[in-house]
Amino acid sequence: MSRPHIRHELSQLESNLRTEIGKLAQSKNISLDTQTGSLCELIAILTQAGLCEHPLFGQITQVDAAVCQLDIGLYGLCSDCENEIETERLDINPVEQRCTQCAKSHEHEHRQELRLKH
Structure with a gap:
């Protein structure tokens, strides 16, 4: 996927989210x-409004x-192991932050944390 294509995908996601957040703000x-x-x-305004859990x-x-990762040349690298995230994962979800292996590990750890909290 080319850099302009990625930027376009992220821009569309951002636009859709801005619309949805506008509706949320209006309802609140x-x-x-x-x-x-x-x-x-x-993000700062949403934080001040107490909507971090939404x-x-x-x-x-x-x-x-x-967007920040794309700007600094780190887009597509796993936030945990820094290896490349599989293209298929990014095609499905352009904001994916983890490769398959690290995502599985993170999910397993997160489930463990949830069990400990309950």
């Missing part, structure tokens, strides 16, 4: 202009991370 009576400002500013917050932070 939060004054928020989601169409202007950087992703960092949007799934849209996680999605917008993933898009922000992927």
Whole structure:
């Protein structure tokens, strides 16, 4: 996948998320202009509004991370082992942060943490 294609995919995801976050803000009576400002500013506002646990917050932070990685030349590298993430994984989810092996390990560890908390 070419860099312009990746940027286009991420831009589309960002646009869709900004629309959904706008709807969420409206439903929560939060004054928020989601169409202007950087992703960092949007994330900060959502944090101040106490919406860090909402799934849209996680999605917008993933898009922000992927855009930053693309800008610094690290897009497509696993956040854990730094090996390349399989192209198939990125085709399915362009904001994927882990290779298959590390994703399995992370999921297993996360399930263990959930068990310990309950």
